[in-house]
Each structure stands twice: as structure tokens, then as C-alpha cells.
Amino acid sequence: MFIKQLYTGCLSEAAYYIESEGVAAVIDPLRDIEEYLVLAKERNATIKYIFETHFHADFVSGHLDLATSTGATIVYGPGTVTKFPVHVAKDEEIFQIGKISITVLHTPGHTLESSCYLLKDENGKDNAIFTGDTLFVGDVGRPDLAQKGNEITMEDLAGMLYESLQKRIMPLANEVIVYPAHGAGSSCGKNLGPETFSTIGEQKLTNYALQDQSKEEFIKAVTEGLAAPPNYFPINAKINKEGYDSLDAVLLKGMTPLSIDDFKEKLAANAIILDTRNSAEFTQGFIPGSISIGLDGRFAEWAGSLLPFNEPIILVTEKGKEKESIIRLARVGFDKMEGFLAIGFEAWKEAGEKIDMIIDIEADEMALDIAFDPNMVIVDVRKETEYANGHVKEAINIPLNDLTDPGSMTNLDDHHNIYIHCAGGYRSIIASSLIKRQGIHNIRNVVGGFAKIKELPDKFDIEKDVAVMN
Numbered sequence: 001m002f003i004k005q006l007y008t009g010c011l012s013e014a015a016y017y018i019e020s021e022g023v024a025a026v027i028d029p030l031r032d033i034e035e036y037l038v039l040a041k042e043r044n045a046t047i048k049y050i051f052e053t054h055f056h057a058d059f060v061s062g063h064l065d066l067a068t069s070t071g072a073t074i075v076y077g078p079g080t081v082t083k084f085p086v087h088v089a090k091d092e093e094i095f096q097i098g099k100i101s102i103t104v105l106h107t108p109g110h111t112l113e114s115s116c117y118l119l120k121d122e123n124g125k126d127n128a129i130f131t132g133d134t135l136f137v138g139d140v141g142r143p144d145l146a147q148k149g150n151e152i153t154m155e156d157l158a159g160m161l162y163e164s165l166q167k168r169i170m171p172l173a174n175e176v177i178v179y180p181a182h183g184a185g186s187s188c189g190k191n192l193g194p195e196t197f198s199t200i201g202e203q204k205l206t207n208y209a210l211q212d213q214s215k216e217e218f219i220k221a222v223t224e225g226l227a228a229p230p231n232y233f234p235i236n237a238k239i240n241k242e243g244y245d246s247l248d249a250v251l252l253k254g255m256t257p258l259s260i261d262d263f264k265e266k267l268a269a270n271a272i273i274l275d276t277r278n279s280a281e282f283t284q285g286f287i288p289g290s291i292s293i294g295l296d297g298r299f300a301e302w303a304g305s306l307l308p309f310n311e312p313i314i315l316v317t318e319k320g321k322e323k324e325s326i327i328r329l330a331r332v333g334f335d336k337m338e339g340f341l342a343i344g345f346e347a348w349k350e351a352g353e354k355i356d357m358i359i360d361i362e363a364d365e366m367a368l369d370i371a372f373d374p375n376m377v378i379v380d381v382r383k384e385t386e387y388a389n390g391h392v393k394e395a396i397n398i399p400l401n402d403l404t405d406p407g408s409m410t411n412l413d414d415h416h417n418i419y420i421h422c423a424g425g426y427r428s429i430i431a432s433s434l435i436k437r438q439g440i441h442n443i444r445n446v447v448g449g450f451a452k453i454k455e456l457p458d459k460f461d462i463e464k465d466v467a468v469m470n
Contacts, residue, residue: 028061051130075087078104084242100127139190292432300332302400313334363456
């Protein structure tokens with residue numbers, strides 16, 4: 001028996017490759033399937049099954065492309081309805097993989113079709129359970145992602161999740177390994193732990209959702225304090241349910257090198273410029289109107305949250321990062337990439353085309369300006385909870401997620417001296433690019449963000465927002 005977790009940090013997503021006697025299965029694959037194909041080839045194995053724990057909302061699955069490439073059967077849990085061929089498993093249906101087997105355990109709660117897959121070893125003993133978004137390390141899946149048009153409530157799903165955990169997860173032996181679909185940083189739960197796997201015994205001891213409590217207490221615990229899910233979640237769930245173009249087709253169009261004239265022509269046709277270079281490079285010079293989302297951070301998640309899915313995208317990337325940029329966009333459902341600037345930003349600059357810049361400023365410099373600048377406006381683009389835990393006095397909180405909403409910048413004007421910061425510097429560059437696109441250019445990016453501000457307690461008045469905290 002061979003099990004490999006294939007973890008993608010940008011999305012905090014775990015896929016799994018399982019194999020016995022030359023027969024393999026993949027659980028919750030990403031849209032770019034090359035890694036699974038290479039692994040199977042290296043091990044001289046055939047991928048027979050593709051198990052999906054549910055309709056993922058935070059990424060586009062590779063189930064369709066992987067099935068096309070391998071002939072494998074796509075398996076979903078009970079109650080699944082799709083627009084493409086799948087095997088809808090019965091509860092407790094068993095699938096043989098060489099000398100091991102996988103049993104389907106229907107565990108509704110995160111979604112209605114959510115299912116876990118219990119792996120039994122060569123001796124028929126429970127070895128591991130692949131829990132999808134039903135159970136995480138230290139958390140459980142959020143119960144508020146029901147598709148629109150479904151009359152089921154968040155509380156209804158939370159109640160189902162309680163029953164699923166009590167009846168299907170809790171009876172398992174303590175030594176059974178827990179392999180979830182996500183780790184820390186995922187928006188599919190409230191507070192996932194840093195480990196990417198655990199055991200049933202450890203989770204019984206440490207996971208708040210598996211403690212001795214009534215259903216009512218559980219529902220309250222899992223529904224309180226849920227931040228709004230990213231905007232792209234329902235889009236990705238729909239794509240996973242209805243199907244999509246192959247990644248090869250997306251790459252074929254996206255990997256088109258564009259001359260400066262070609263690039264300007266597409267820009268004139270209202271294409272969005274997405275600059276995926278490192279944020280430190282972006283501030284030093286970029287094409288006016290560009291949106292910065294660097295590959296060096298949670299790129300796909302922020303792209304999905306901030307960019308429209310129905311508009312063409314043209315790319316500016318670091319040389320050699322064109323394909324990676326397209327693949328990572330495709331992972332969250334983008335398919336309208338129409339090419340990249342050949343030779344990159346330097347070609348644009350050397351051609352004498354207009355460029356823009358963002359002024360970087362150190363935290364101690366901002367501290368000096370606070371004392372005498374009446375037009376100074378500090379914009380904190382962290383989440384509300386981060387802001388509540390400590391912020392510069394009188395700083396305005398506009399979470400990065402909100403900057404695409406009409407009216408979010410109502411209180412900002414070019415006569416202000418705007419200082420923008422986040423926690424460490426990644427989000428503030430994205431925010432700066434979005435604000436500049438609205439014609440507000442008198443901005444400064446605080447290098448190192450709030451982390452650097454906190455290092456200077458004698459220079460900044462830091463306060464906590466108790467009202468928001470409660």
C-alpha cells in the first residue's frame with residue numbers, strides 16, 4: 001500500500017494518491033493533473049478511480065481532465081447531480097484498489113453530497129479516512145456554502161454535520177489517520193490547525209467540534225464567527241458541478257506572447273492587466289492600470305476574490321513564470337487569459353511607454369509624518385478581526401476583499417496623503433494597485449506592514465477595538 005499527500009500551499013489544499021498492486025486512485029485532484037500522471041507512470045500503476053469528497057468551492061478540481069487522460073471513473077457521494085458522467089456511490093459502497101479497499105461514508109454537513117472515504121488495509125483493518133471538508137485538523141468544514149436556490153439553511157447543514165461526525169467519525173478507532181482536504185489558511189473552515197494530517201484520537205482530544213456537546217451547542221460553535229466566504233466560492237462550486245474547458249485549451253490561449261502593440265490593442269478592448277511579479281518589483285514600476293497579485297503570496301485565492309471571471313485578462317509576469325501564472329489562475333476557475341507581454345515589463349519600459357510606480361515608505365518614516373500632516377489618512381487593509389486585535393489609532397479599516405465594492409473608497413481622495421498597510425506587505429501592494437486604478441495616486445505603501453509598526457510602540461498609538469472583538 002502506498003499513500004502520498006500532494007499539498008499545495010497557495011490554496012492550502014491536499015490531494016491524495018493511493019495505490020496497491022499497480023492500481024491507483026486519486027482523491028480531490030487539482031486542475032493541473034500532471035503530477036498525478038507522472039507519479040502513476042513512475043510507479044507503473046494505472047489510475048482507476050477519481051474520488052471527490054464534494055463539490056469544491058475554493059478550487060476547480062482536475063476530475064474531468066484526469067478522467068479523460070486515464071479513463072478513470074469519477075466517484076461522488078450519494079445525492080450528487082452533475083452535467084457529466086460520474087459514478088454516484090451508495091453509502092457504504094466499497095471500491096477495491098488492489099489489495100486494499102475504500103468505503104464511502106456519506107457525511108453531509110459541509111455540503112449535502114459531502115462524503116468521506118475510509119481506507120482499509122490489506123488485512124481489512126481501518127487505516128485512514130480521507131475527510132474532505134467534513135473534518136479538518138482542529139476544525140470542521142463551514143456549513144454556510146449551500147448553493148443558491150436551495151432552501152436548506154446554515155443551521156440545517158450544521159445539524160447534519162453534527163450527526164455525520166457523531167455517527168460516522170467518532171466511532172472510528174483512535175489510531176485511524178485523518179487526511180483532510182485543507183490545512184491552515186483555507187477559508188473552508190474557521191481556524192484550521194497547522195498540521196496537514198492527524199489521527200482520530202488526536203482530534204477527539206483537541207478538536208472543539210468533537211467534544212462532548214449537544215447538537216444545539218455544536219451548531220452554535222460552528223456557525224458563530226464565520227467570516228463571509230470569498231466571492232469566487234459559488235463560481236468554483238458551479239464549475240465543478242457543471243464542467244469546464246480542458247486546461248490544455250486554457251493554456252493554449254493564455255500562452256500567447258503579445259507584442260507591445262498587441263498588448264495595447266487588448267488593453268483598449270478593456271482587458272484587465274494582471275501583474276504577477278513579486279510585489280517589491282511591482283512598486284518600482286508597472287504598466288498604468290495594472291492589478292498586482294504576486295505569485296509569492298496566496299495568489300490564486302486573491303485572484304479569485306478580486307478579479308472578474310467574465311472579462312479577458314492579459315498578463316505581465318517574471319520571465320519564465322507565464323505558465324505558472326496561467327495554471328494557478330485556472331485552479332480557481334479563470335479561463336479568459338488572452339496572452340502575456342512578451343519579454344515582460346522591461347520591454348514596455350525600454351520602448352518608452354508610460355509607467356507608474358508606488359512609493360514605498362518605512363514604518364518609522366510614517367511615524368514621523370503622523371505628527372504634522374493633517375491630510376494623512378492611514379488605510380489598514382487587513383481583515384476586520386486583525387484590525388480589531390490591534391491597529392494604529394484613527395486608521396481606516398477597508399479590508400482588501402472590500403476594495404472591489406462600489407463605495408469602498410468614498411472617503412479617499414487624491415488630496416489626502418494615503419498610507420496603506422496590511423500585516424506584512426503583500427496585501428497592501430494589491431490594495432495600492434486597486435486604489436490607483438480608481439484614479440487616486442497620492443499613496444504610499446508601508447513596507448513590512450503592521451508587523452513593522454508593532455516594533456515601534458513608542459512611535460505609534462496602538463489600540464484595540466473591543467466592540468468588534470465582542
